[in-house]
Amino acid sequence: MRRNLIVWILLIISALILYLFSNGSVTLALLVALIAALPVSFAILKLTAGKVELSLTDGGFADDHRVFVLSFKNKGAMPVASVETEAVCKNLRTGESDSFSITRSLGPNKTVEIPIEILPTHAGRYELSLSSPVMRDPLGIWKKKIEFDGNTGVTIMPELFEMNIVQAGVAAMPESDAESAKTRGAVSGDMIDIKEYVPGDPVRNIHWKLSEKLDKPLVRVLGTPVSDQYLILLDNPADIANDPEALDAVASVYASLIQTLRMNDITCYAGWTDPDTGKAVIRRIADDGEAAAAADEYLSVPASMPSAFARISRDMADDRYAHVVIVGSSIPVNIDVLANGCNVTILKYGDWSSFTEGSMTVVGFTAASYKSDTAGIEI
Secondary structure, eight states, rough: OOHHHHHHHHHHHHHHHHHHOOOOHHHHHHHHHHHHHHHHHHHHHHHHHTTTTEEEEEEEEEETTTEEEEEEOOOSSOOOOEEEEEEEETTTTTOOOOEEEEEEEOOTTTTEEEEEEEOOOEEEEEEEEEEEEEEEOOTSEEEEOOOOOEEEEEEEEOOOOOOOOOOGGGSSOOOOOOOOTTTOSTTTEEEEEEEEEOOSOOOOGBBHHHHHHTTTTTTEEEOOOSSSSSSEEEEOGGTTTTOOHHHHHHHHHHHHHHHHHTTOOOOOOEEEOOOOOOOOEEEEEHHHHHHHHHHHHHHTTTTTTOOSGGGGTTTTSOOEEEEEEEEESSSTHOOOOOTSSEEEEEETTTOOEEEEEETEEEEETTTTTTTHHTTTTTT
């Protein structure tokens, strides 16, 4: 814009010099035309301002490309010299982005549709937005911002596969009879153990007589009923955030586990990090629609975000489940709080090593063999 103005000023100066040396009518007319063009061009911009509307829509798939349609609509009776914008397409999960510079002129009462093709290379929520759309005057000297804050997006699922899970343990028991495998009390609320008090334990559970006798605060550990549901958690694998293939493998295992449960008509709960608050969110998955809505959410979470489950509070772990499954690339530091005494399986990206410690089982998988590595897991 500044360059165009400088060029135009130089043209006016040149025409002025020609007129001063020749003092002819032709050079005078040229000088007047060049000077008058500036306010005329500015007036055209002002008259057409507010007459242009932009919209973004999803055009579906064409071969292996995803097509979005950008529409420029001129609602005015005057032509628009130029509309400029930059379309930015970003994979919210992997952080990958691409941009496209777009410039179009519009005739009176004219609509122009521009297809924007992207090739999704990795799983995630792809969001297409427009960056600083503007109108320009015919001389390209001035510009007017076009108000537009819309965007559109599409969720690209990872490769899904049937995991052939094996149901075992408390998950097969009726919900009314289900109790934690660690619970030795006859019914919910029975005291099953005594442990040293740590910040966050309910004060009402402090065993005052025993604490006074042993001169240290002790609390009762009470038996707690569990549901016959599964809690499937997607941990943020920040250590592999720059490895899209690894992120695809993690997303594939997570989404496939949810799909496999759905294929067996098993309701589960799915959890992930909320990208706005950084806290854990949990959604009930009882049908395919809820599974699709959940995918829109968890595939929008930047993989580089810190794990919400590494700092989950005791209040968020009050609910008990038959089995907690965590898919990620590490073992949460407070896995005992997160598991809350129930069985837990960690599907951990990075190597083939698998082991069991008490009620926790770790199953390793890699990008090259995650289908076979996670086949037949027992939950």
